[in-house]
Amino acid sequence: MRLISVPLGAAVLFVLAALTASVGSFAALRPSNIPDWLQRHVGDNEGQISQVVLERARALYQKKVSEGSVSNPCYFAMDATRPGDLGNSVLGQRYYIICEAKQLFRAVSSGHGGGRNLKGVADFSNGRRCAKNFGNAMDSELTAGGAYMTAETKTSFKGYYRVGAQNAVFMRTFIQFDGEGEAANARQRVIGGHPAALLRGMCLRKDPNSSYADHDGFVPFGKLVNYAGGRSNGCTSWSPADAEQIIPLVKNNPTTLYIYPESRDIAAVARAKAAGQALSAAGVYWNASCLKEIGSPKFWPKKTLEPIIALYKKDHPAPPPQPVPICKN
Known part of the structure; x- marks a missing residue:
């Protein structure tokens, strides 16, 4: 048998080329029904949607469409493992609006449940940037991952606030969510979506001509606060500007929302962390930046x-x- 001498560098290049071709072929053969335009938005970087989040959100949406309970061309997803605040007044993009027929993909900011610290008893509070604690208990103010459907919308008068030299009416719309599985008590918990805005420092001002005045002629008055970079009481909150785009999409036209992570994901990540195992090796996902900050999540x-x-x-x-006190001026 005749041996052929091949330079080491050439041999290495040959092996690398073969491996690259094999990986490329495997990726090409891997079954995926995610359209190419949407696949380009998949990833773990800012503004992208992680693979598992998109796959579950699409599966939920397609299931509800096939059942006839959804005809909305758009659906939503949220990745609550990502940071909500990137610093320097920049908000993390972790809520996704996907309209496949129009090839529309948008990533916007969203608040997570702040939880609570019952001092001396239990601390299940979350920081402003990342969520460590998740749950589905009443009055816990925690985010619960899983499958949701948007339901009815309700717009309520909250009071007046000052804009320049004039008073403005503050109305806030709330979208009720109906959940499944561990999120089945979403309606009982009054979990839904709304603009991240409220009135603080409330007082009563005399304005008998207002259609919102009480029987004594007073109306509530406060300071408008935008807390888009903060936490919620377990609901999904959007910046007022984003809410103006989201709410009309589902008014009288329900759709699906999938929120990641579920309790099974949290348990899998916690096990991998405890075992000192890389998440990729364990086949689980969590945003790396937030995982470094929180240590290990808990449901x-x-x-x-x-x-x-x-x-x-x-x-x-x-x-x-x-x-509520009477306004001083």
Whole structure:
């Protein structure tokens, strides 16, 4: 048998080329029904949607369409493992609007549940940037991942606020969510979506000519606060500008929302972290930046947390409500 001598560098290049071709062929053969234009938005970088989040969001949407419960051409997804605040007044893009028929993909900011710190009992609070704690308990103010459907919208008068030399009416729309599985108590928890804006420092001002005046002729008045970079009470909150684009999409036209992570994902990530295993090797996903910050995530099931919250309420009764003061000027 005749041996042929091949220079080492050429041999290495040959092997690398063969491996690259094999990987490329495998990727090309890998089954995926995600259209090319949408696949270009898949990834773990800012403004992209991670593969598992998109796959589950699409599967939920397609299931509801096939069942006839959704005819909306758009659907939503949220990745609550990503940071909500990138610093320097820049918000993280982790809520996704996808309209495949129009080849539309948008990534916008969204708040996560702030949780609570029941001092001396249990701390399941979350920081402003990343969420460590998740759960589905009543009064927990935590985000619960899973499958949701948008339901009815309700717009309510919240009060007046000052804009320059004039008073403006603040109306806020709330989209009710109906959840499934671990998120099935979403309506009971009053979980939904709304603009991240509210009135603070409320007082009552005399304005008997207002259609919103009470029987004594007073209207609520406050300072408008935009908390798009902050946390919510478990709801999905958007910047007022983004909310103006999102709310009309689902008014009288329900669609799906998939929120990642579910409790199974949280448990899998926690196991991998405890074992010192890389998430990629374990086949699980979490945003790397937030995972470094939080250490290990935790899911608080309602069967565990609700009795704790109930006992805390009993031991720490809320003070009686105080009347809203009269405005001084």
